[in-house]
Amino acid sequence: MFNPKDGEILPVLIRNSRGELMGTGISNEKGFRKSIERQEAWLLDGKTGRLLPAPRIRGFQEIRHRDGYYEIISREISADTDPAPADAAQKTPGEGTETAEMTDAGDVQGSGENEPVTGSAAGAEKDPEDPSYGEYGMFLRRLEETIRRRREEMPPGSYTTHLFEKGEEKIRKKTGEEAVELLLARDNQELASEAADLMYHMMVLFVQRGMKFGDAVEVLRSRHS
Ligand SMILES: N=c1c2ncn([C@@H]3O[C@H](COP(=O)(O)OP(=O)(O)OP(=O)(O)O)[C@@H](O)[C@H]3O)c2ncn1[C@@H]1O[C@H](COP(=O)(O)O)[C@@H](O)[C@H]1O
Structure with missing residues (x-):
């Protein structure tokens, strides 16, 4: 029996009865319980962190706990993206009619693939010969140094300190x-923001392990022809 710990967020894979992957999402213990209760998938909305029903997943056969994620096997996955009005009407008062967005398998990049990214993430538009590319490396090293200092000094009120304290x-x-969350990003802006979160946490993990971010860069360099 699947029994996630309180507050634990786990990836969810949604399959049809033939075992084909239909989509992905994230959920927690409350979402799991609610899914069983209502016989429909309840997923965490990647952006707001709210628990919402996935509109297209109905009549699931079972939820299986796998190692580090759970799997919903659905008998029926409707092709509609919007919840049917009847579904909305069935909701408990106060829950509203919002639904969680499931990321379709094979469409994990979302619909904004070609949207321009604004702000500092717009670097992808630059000429590959632009000398300011060197700044990327310098900035990443500065950030890594700050993280390393947090580990030595463990100043209170720092999120990085909080992570090192937890282990x-x-x-x-x-x-x-x-x-x-990166997987669930719906457009390029969100993708850049989630990638930044991922890189920061990866860097904290590297510092925790006594590694340098440059160790990964070296692997990339060695593969590059
Ligand atoms: N780049 C980052 C950075 N990216 C993401 N985050 C934090 O990562 C957290 C991710 O949000 P979540 O909602 O997933 O996590 P949470 O609920 O706040 O935390 P948990 O209770 O789950 O642990 C947020 O609190 C973000 O502020 C970061 N925190 C710090 N940095 C940089 O790290 C350096 C040191 O910062 P401090 O640790 O704050 O001094 C500075 O250069 C910062 O800019």
Whole structure:
């Protein structure tokens, strides 16, 4: 029997009765209980963190606990993106009619694939020869140095200190959560923001393990022809 710990957020894979992957999401213990109770998938909205019903998942056969994630096997996955009005009317008063967005399998990049990214993430538009690319490396090293200092000094009120206090398991878990949030990003802006969260947490994990972010860069460099 699946029994997630209180507050734990786990990835959810949604499959049809033939076992084909239909989509992904994230949920928690409350979402799991609610899914069983209502016989419909309740997922956490990646942006707001609110628990909402997934509109297209009805009549599921079972929820299976796998290692580090859970799987919903659905008899019926409707092709509609919007919840039917009848579904909305069935909701408990006060719950509203919002639904969680499920990321379709094979469409994890979302609909905003070609949207321009504004702000500092717009670097992808630059000429590959632009000398300011060197700034990326310098900034990442500065950030890594700050994280390393947080670990030595453990100043109160710092989120990085909070992560180091909790330890490696917590840091790994947060890194995993950020990776799932990256998967759920719906447009380029969100993708850049989730990637930044992931890189920061990955960097904290590296510092925790006594590694340098440059260790990963070296692997990339060695693969590059
Ligand atoms: N780049 C980051 C950065 N990216 C993301 N985050 C934090 O990561 C957290 C992720 O949000 P979540 O909702 O998932 O986590 P949470 O609920 O706040 O935390 P938990 O209770 O789940 O652990 C947020 O609190 C963000 O503020 C970061 N925190 C710090 N930095 C940088 O790290 C350096 C040191 O910062 P301090 O640790 O704040 O001094 C500075 O350069 C910061 O800019």
